[in-house]
Amino acid sequence: MTSIQHHSSSIEMMEPLRDNHRRVISYLRVSVTDRCNFRCTYCMPARGVSFVDRDALLTFEEIERVARVGMGLGLTKIRLTGGEPCVRRDLPRLVGMLASLNGLRELAMTTNASRLGELAEPLKHAGLGRVNISLDTLRRERALKIARRDVFDDVMRGVEEVVRVGLMPLKFNCVAMRGVNDDELCELALFAHQAGGEMRFIEYMPMGQARLDERNKTITAAEMLARLRERFDFVPDTEGSCAGDPARGYVCRRTAARVGFITSMSDHFCGGCNRMRLTAEGALRPCLHQNAEVDVRSVLRGGGTDDDVADAFYRAAQLKWAGHHMNAFVPIYSRREMVSLGG
Numbered sequence: 068m069t070s071i072q073h074h075s076s077s078i079e080m081m082e083p084l085r086d087n088h089r090r091v092i093s094y095l096r097v098s099v100t101d102r103c104n105f106r107c108t109y110c111m112p113a114r115g116v117s118f119v120d121r122d123a124l125l126t127f128e129e130i131e132r133v134a135r136v137g138m139g140l141g142l143t144k145i146r147l148t149g150g151e152p153c154v155r156r157d158l159p160r161l162v163g164m165l166a167s168l169n170g171l172r173e174l175a176m177t178t179n180a181s182r183l184g185e186l187a188e189p190l191k192h193a194g195l196g197r198v199n200i201s202l203d204t205l206r207r208e209r210a211l212k213i214a215r216r217d218v219f220d221d222v223m224r225g226v227e228e229v230v231r232v233g234l235m236p237l238k239f240n241c242v243a244m245r246g247v248n249d250d251e252l253c254e255l256a257l258f259a260h261q262a263g264g265e266m267r268f269i270e271y272m273p274m275g276q277a278r279l280d281e282r283n284k285t286i287t288a289a290e291m292l293a294r295l296r297e298r299f300d301f302v303p304d305t306e307g308s309c310a311g312d313p314a315r316g317y318v319c320r321r322t323a324a325r326v327g328f329i330t331s332m333s334d335h336f337c338g339g340c341n342r343m344r345l346t347a348e349g350a351l352r353p354c355l356h357q358n359a360e361v362d363v364r365s366v367l368r369g370g371g372t373d374d375d376v377a378d379a380f381y382r383a384a385q386l387k388w389a390g391h392h393m394n395a396f397v398p399i400y401s402r403r404e405m406v407s408l409g410g
Contacts, residue, residue: 166194180225237264288328353387
């Protein structure tokens with residue numbers, strides 16, 4: 068069992084977490100598992116994906132400890148990711164542990180919603196604030212092709228339950244892919260609006276081996292916006308955006324529908340990045356697209372103090388690139404699949 072030694076007083080006195088580019092890191096994305104009940108084409112290859120042994124995954128107590136130390140370094144927001152976080156057994160217990168942390172202002176989760184029909188209410192009661200739901204299509208046969216699973220009805224039930232229990236504000240994430248789902252942009256924006264949420268369109272990013280399974284399907288935010296403006300009177304949203312949000316927001320003057328664009332390829336937002344990732348097997352990763360990690364699991368399981376955990380945070384922050392290199396003449400991609408990093 069992990070040896071846990073607490074030295075909270077020294078952590079509280081430490082400097083806020085900053086990288087070498089003067090960016091303050093206040094947001095931790097926590098991958099609770101590398102497993103997923105979908106097999107989305109943009110997230111993992113059709114075959115050959117290996118998962119870490121279950122005993123290599125951080126325990127809930129280890130995740131809580133890393134997050135608590137991070138709160139002492141200025142973290143204020145945690146987002147649970149996967150894989151699919153809802154396939155991790157007893158997830159509401161972890162949510163309750165994290166929700167009680169001093170200094171935490173927002174606890175959110177990104178999910179495919181397929182298990183929220185049963186889990187939305189217990190997660191809400193445990194302290195989860197809101198969710199982002201991955202929704203790439205409103206067509207059952209297309210969902211089957213993208214996810215390689217028959218999941219559409221489960222996702223729709225999950226969306227309904229999220230709205231019912233009030234895990235709001237609700238955001239939907241759509242990976243827009245040329246020739247795959249880019250003919251649904253307007254329908255997706257309208258669906259999100261009618262559900263009381265916002266649709267965010269993500270430019271297709273080449274990641275891991277999965278990028279080799281399909282030809283590049285990137286459609287830029289500028290092209291998506293032009294198509295949406297054929298039906299919506301979208302103008303820049305000057306009130307709904309917040310610092311550190313990667314999405315460029317727009318609001319429809321006629322309907323008040325809101326959309327956002329995550330422009331990782333055409334106009335990256337690295338200069339305002341305030342995040343770090345904790346992988347399911349216990350590595351602090353400074354950037355989704357960067358092959359750099361600091362092993363914190365060995366600190367946790369080797370009798371390290373909270374100061375040692377804090378040092379792992381600082382070391383990871385110093386590795387953080389000024390910006391990703393996916394647009395380089397010879398692009399540098401993450402060797403790991405999106406499913407293992409939490410997106």
